[in-house]
Amino acid sequence: MYNFTFHRPTTVRQAAGLLARNPDGKLLAGGHSLLPVMKQRLAQPSALVDLSLVEGMTGVELKGRSVVIGAMTRHADVANSQVLKDAMPGLAAVPGSIGDPQVRNRGTIGGSIANNDPNADYPAACLGLGATIITNKRRIAADDFFTGMFSTALEDGEIITKISFPIAKKCAYEKFKHPASGFALVGVFVSKRGPDIRVAVTGAGSNGVFRVKSFEEALKKRFAAKSIEGMTIPANGMNSDIHASPEYRAHLVAVLARRALAKANA
Amino acid sequence: MTATTSATGIGAPVRRKEDFRFITGQGQYTDDVTRPGETKAVFVRSPHAHANIKSIDVSAARKMPGVVDVLTGAQLATDKIGNLICGWMIHSKDGSPMKMSAHPALASTKVNCVGDAVAVVIAETIAQGKDAAEKVVVDYEVLTAVVDPAKAQAKGAPQIHPDIVNNTIYQWHLGEKKDVDAAFAAAKHVTKLDIVNNRLVPNAMEPRAALADYDVGTENLTLWNTSQNPHVARLVISAFIGMAPEHKLRVIAPDVGGGFGSKIFIYPEEVVCLWASRKVKRPVKWTSDRSEAFLTDAHGRDHVTHAELALDANGKILALRAKTIANLGAYMSTFSSSVPTYLYATLLSGQYNIPSIYCEVDAVYTNTAPVDAYRGAGRPEATFVVERLVEVAARQMAIDPADLRRRNFITAFPHQTPVIMAYDAGDYNASLKKAMDLADVKGFAKRKREAARHGKLRGLGYSTYIEACGIAPSQAVGSLGAGVGLWESAEVRVNPTGSVEVLTGSHAHGQGHETTFAQLVSERLGIPFENVSIVHGDTDKVQFGMGTYGSRSGAVGMSAIVKALDKIEIKAKKVAAFMLEAAEGDIEFKDGKFTVAGTDKSAGFGDVALNAYIAHKFTGAELEPGLKETSFYDPTNFTFPAGCHICELDVDIETGKVDIVNWTAVDDFGTIINPMIVEGQVHGGIAQGVGQALMEGAYYDAAGQLVTGSMMDYTMPRAHDLPSFHVGLTMTKSPSNPLGMKGCGEAGAIAAPAAVINAITDAIGTENIAMPATANAVWAALQKSQAPKAA
Structure with a gap:
């Protein structure tokens, strides 16, 4: 790890100011993606702006027809939130599938979304529910937020403060774990909220999380596994590595979508 | 079996003695050992799988804060530090000996795999060492690599070592081809399979580590090392690498957190730490991080x-x-x-x-x-x-x-x-x-x-x-090309109070020897399990031994202890005979008690041990004092x-x-x-x-x-x-x-x-x-x- 200066602001405003003064600085949320690459000397931020003391950035709240989660809420706290388990158990299951207890007790929802790892779980939930990402500057629809592998619509100095998830009557996440890392080799989040039907896929696409419009179309008739029986998506554009071929990933998208639908309807 | 040993003797599921210290963080692993004035070694490793080294410039690295020295393979050669060796000779079917390439601990002219070390920074801290390592400038001429064994012998494959054609080390065979071919020709059914046995990374929980300490006053070198066989390490480092005479080199393998074979071998890093300690006249420690372990621990299978x-x-x-x-x-x-x-x-x-x-x-x-x-x-x-x-x-x-x-x-x-x-x-x-x-x-x-x-x-x-x-069996493996014998040694030291230390040439790195070996001694001598200590892993304490691998510690290591215990019994009976004023042949030993056959005259094991050391009952001409026996067991x-x-x-x-x-x-x-x-x-x-x-x-x-x-x-x-x-x-x-x-x-x-x-x-x-x-x-x-x- 290279040397860096360490800041611990207590307000979002202070944090934004520190970022502005440290162009090579990085926000530190849970640190579970950032710190390992820093330890390996693959990242060299001049400053870390630690958000852990910033007030008002944690917690899971019911607000109207949405669940609003503070960006610094740990995965374990989201997974164990009774409010969320009652309102939308399909979303509560997502952080419960992340990493191991150590990761879940440090990692945060905001950190995960801002990092937009192409194999991360939360991006699928955000896109699969049509969440709104709330920053210190604006509100961004999930459909506009995830712009590619490790890339988002966030601008310099922009800090995610909350994520608002509209409550879907039916939703579920199905994940096929990467055998080594425990990330999603493929993960599929499905939801139905009135006429809004979403199928979002993480892990598979070479450009990060994406929606499967053909499945969504087919599910408009009936939100059930049977509606997409026999449907496939092209292997073109899928990731390829030693763990899974593009064909296998494409195949898993369909399998997991069907399983997620069965779970959502259970 | 007596009541004292039945719960702890052979066949008893005794809880492991060593686990308390392991699971409470009290183990002493190589990285836990620190020496006054200790420096850290950080290796500069090749990012290329195959490349010629055109030049290495360490001048900028030397000027970095906290740097004690920066050493390269050229200096290693100047100091006449020998190459690492393979200690088992295999002959090809044409009778020619295997083709072993030179393997310097630091590469100076050519690198042959990613992770090959080309220089080492000796620094006050690891962070300073890493900063300086980044300033070492190595000019590589990158060559085509070959990684697939099935392609290594092909015409046109890159030649890795200058004098070894087709990258072929040996072409060995075993068995009678003629008989086999005849049997196949006559067979009703033939099954054929193509099999790849995949390459594995050992991944012991404790990564490899080495701490070398050169004593300027005595010229003694001490190496704490993650080794499954510290005596073999000392022998190779002394006799082949020429680091120090065997008696001036002490190798200590303290608690070792898993090996699975990967810690049998002599690696470049411990050689470099020893050499560097002698050069900078300070202790030098290296502890592998997990990334280095993946790159540099010997892999398996393939x-x-x-x-x-x-x-x-x-x-x-x-x-x-x-x-x-x-x-x-x-x-x-x-x-x-x-x-x-x-x-x-x-x-x-x-x-x-x-x-x-x-x-x-x-x-x-x-x-x-x-x-x-x-x-x-x-x-x-x-x-x-x-x-x-x-x-x-x-x-x-x-x-x-x-x-x-x-x-x-x-x-x-x-x-x-x-x-x-x-x-x-x-x-x-x-x-x-x-x-x-x-x-x-x-x-x-x-x-x-x-x-x-x-x-x-x-x-x-x-x-x-x-x-x-x-x-x-040493003779058998010798005839097959092994450079060493594969016997094992044990010394049983009975103390005057009747407690026992067993010094074994076996080495435990997870196997539980401190428990199982004590169970054997407890049963054989009829003494409480708690009264037995197992000592291993230090060449200054333990007689030469061959170490632990190939599931040998029980069959070979414990057999050596049995032999030493046999000798202890013979000697103790002599002592008991003097104590009980009986003929040696009339003394029976059972359940920790020496008895004169057919009488109620007896002496406990502890009494006999004490008498062996106070030597009041016999003269030196009749019997040597003491109760300590050594054996070297070579399996049949x-x-x-x-x-x-x-x-x-x-x-x-x-x-x-x-x-x-x-x-x-x-x-x-x-x-x-x-x-x-x-x-x-x-x-x-x-x-x-x-x-x-x-x-x-x-x-x-x-x-x-x-x-x-x-x-x-x-x-x-x-x-x-x-x-x-x-x-x-x-x-x-x-x-x-x-x-x-x-x-x-x-x-x-x-x-x-x-x-x-x-x-x-x-x-x-x-x-x-x-x-x-x-x-x-x-x-x-x-x-x-x-x-x-x-x-």
Whole structure:
């Protein structure tokens, strides 16, 4: 790890100011993606702006027809939130599938979304529910937020403060774990909220999380596994590595979508 | 047995003495040892798999804060530090000796794998060392790399070492080709298989480490090192590398957190730390990080094999032949040459009566990390070849796989195989039968139907394995090319108060010797288990010993203790005779008590020990004072643990994911000292074997970069990947050592891969599938096997 200066602001405003003064600085949320690459000397931020003391950035709240989660809420706290388990158990299951207890007790929802790892779980939930990402500057629809592998619509100095998830009557996440890392080799989040039907896929696409419009179309008739029986998506554009071929990933998208639908309807 | 020892003697499931300190963080590992004035070594490693070094400029690095020195291979050569060596000579079939390349501890003209060290920074802190290491400028001329053993010998393949053509180390063979070819020509049925035994990264929990301390006053060098065999390390570092005379070099292997073979070997890093400590006149410590471990620990396996089995119409095996290319990596590691030869081809008879066997092995260099012994070392590769061939042959001939095995089992002992080994004892039918009962093979068809209703393909696979352990009779291994003898030593020191220290040449790095060895002493001397200490791992304390690998600590290491205890008993009886004023021949020793036969006159073990040291009852002319005996035990044969593992698993038809639902292991390890520790060894071995079969695989890309360089890409088995194991035992005692022990440390890793692959292929109806059988690979195989049905 290279040397860096360490800041611990207590307000979002202070944090934004520190970022502005440290162009090579990085926000530190849970640190579970950032710190390992820093330890390996693959990242060299001049400053870390630690958000852990910033007030008002944690917690899971019911607000109207949405669940609003503070960006610094740990995965374990989201997974164990009774409010969320009652309102939308399909979303509560997502952080419960992340990493191991150590990761879940440090990692945060905001950190995960801002990092937009192409194999991360939360991006699928955000896109699969049509969440709104709330920053210190604006509100961004999930459909506009995830712009590619490790890339988002966030601008310099922009800090995610909350994520608002509209409550879907039916939703579920199905994940096929990467055998080594425990990330999603493929993960599929499905939801139905009135006429809004979403199928979002993480892990598979070479450009990060994406929606499967053909499945969504087919599910408009009936939100059930049977509606997409026999449907496939092209292997073109899928990731390829030693763990899974593009064909296998494409195949898993369909399998997991069907399983997620069965779970959502259970 | 007395009341004091029954709960702690041979056969008792005594809790491990050493675990309290391990699980409470009180262990003393090499990195826990600190010396005043200690510096840290940070290695500058090649990012290229194959490159000429045009120049190395350390001037900027030297000026960095906290830097004590920056050393390179050129200085190593100037100081006449010798190359690392491989200590087992293999001759090719044409009689020529194996071609061992130079292996300097720091490369100075050419690098041959990613991670090859080219310089070392000695700094006050690791961070300063890393900063300075980045300032070392190495000008590389990058060369084409070869990583695939099957391509290393091809015309036009890059030549890795200047004087070694076709990258071929040796072309060895074993057996009578003529007989085998004749048997194949006459065979009713021939089964052929192409097998890749995947490369594995050992991943011991404690990474390798070395701390070297040069004492300017005495010119003594001390090395704390993660070693499975500190005396062998001292011998090699002294005699071959020329670091210091043997008596001026002390090697201490304190608590060591797992080895699996990877800590047998002498590595560049400890050599460099010793040399650097002498140069900078301060202690020098290096502790591998996990990334370095992936790149530089000796890997395991990596065989490419074509194998064939000839059978008659009744499924009787007539002959076996195999051609293997073994990847030894960029350099020959310490015992690398023996693994794909005498530890592999000699086990190709399995548990079967096979009249003739012929095996050819080409060992090759590639631009990858060196490959050497890893849990099982050659025997897992052999078992995989034999057990896959037998299973496939049975299916092809429509014979029940268990039945085909039974038809070919060796049932009379001793049995001389056509590949050197003489099996001394075993009952293969007994372990097969017991395993089939425990696994409820009879109920399998019903379970398979039930699984099918849930979208699962259920499969069952056998592995009736054998291994050669208790390595090994010195004369025998000497005749096969070993540079050392493979006996073991023990010294039993009885203190005046009757407590005992055992100094053993064996080394524990997870095996629980402090417990099992104490159980033996407790039972033999009739003294409390708590009164026995086991001392190991320090060349200044312990007499020369050969260390721990090849499941040898019980069969060989404990046999040495038995011999020393025999001598203790003889001497103690002499002392007791003087004390009890009786003839030596009338003294009986039982349950910790010396008794004059036919009388009630007796003396306790502690009294005798005290009298041996106060020496009031005898003169020096009659008897030497003291009670301390040493022995060196050389085994008369290998031991042959064997057994039957049965794997039952489900394949998810939609995803190809494999779930092991039932695992049965019935092993014959001969006499067992501590069944709990043995069961733990079996569990760990199976986990590693399942890891190889389903998850683990070290992959290099075409440029020689290690793609699986971290836990994020290299899949280690986890607890949730495994079921609860059904473990059973059968027993035939080994006639080759006094306790009848055989060894248990490697069995699981040897047996498991074939059981898993036999079960998967049974489930999905294919002949073969490569390891690791990942979900993707199984799914792809399913697409092929089910394609005609789908169409």
